[in-house]
């Protein structure tokens with residue numbers, strides 16, 4: 001399905017949120033359609049997780065509007081999920097707690113995510129990467145219309161990151177859902193996303209990776225492209241090509257044209 005003709009399932013308009021005198025979200029608007037994969041990127045503390053929580057209705061913005069399609073099923077893989085260490089819980093037991101999770105579906109997703117061998121293992125004994133896959137299975141179990149992944153490759157080794165990112169468009173196709181994810185791994189995520197939104201309190205820049213990747217501004221933002229004959233792209237650098245400055249209290253000071261800050 002072409003994302004331009006697809007239905008909007010979630011939109012945000014002019015979101016603003018301040019916490020302890022710091023502007024965390026400043027005039028954020030976005031539109032997410034069925035089948036679309038949008039990735040939020042930006043430095044630590046730039047508001048990515050907060051934006052996700054506001055979009056999901058877990059936190060309220062001070063102003064602005066979030067509209068979710070009525071009845072929208074959201075599978076959310078949070079950045080962190082603490083479990084009571086004293087509670088004995090196997091992976092299967094944990095997944096059974098998800099809404100609508102029967103043994104057959106649990107078995108399917110464990111197999112699909114290559115973690116069947118962990119089915120009876122205690123959740124407290126999982127490695128970081130294994131736990132991420134279990135959390136992903138949990139998000140998938142509810143047959144989401146929207147899959148929200150907050151840093152899905154945290155604690156995952158490089159091979160595992162490649163596998164997980166290549167899985168995301170497959171899951172989108174299989175479920176016919178939209179995906180909204182947070183990532184720091186620009187070079188890995190480019191192939192697995194339709195649109196990148198670069199956040200730093202406000203939206204610094206955004207666009208389709210194919211278009212953005214041939215734009216000189218993209219190269220300044222995310223590093224050099226693959227050169228002819230080069231087998232591997234250099235790791236993307238996180239640098240901002242800014243026409244504005246972020247002040248300590250979160251407000252943004254704009255500069256006159258020609259006075260850009262790199």
Ligand SMILES: Nc1ncnc2c1ncn2[C@@H]1O[C@H](COP(=O)(O)OP(=O)(O)OP(=O)(O)O)[C@@H](O)[C@H]1O
Pocket residue numbers: 019020024042043044045046047048049050051
């Ligand atoms: N309840 C709160 N009270 C005060 N400050 C908060 C609160 N919630 C978030 N913040 C601040 O808002 C900013 C954005 O936090 P957020 O977790 O959204 O960042 P992030 O982009 O997800 O960061 P990271 O990449 O490190 O996960 C941070 O500076 C954080 O300290």
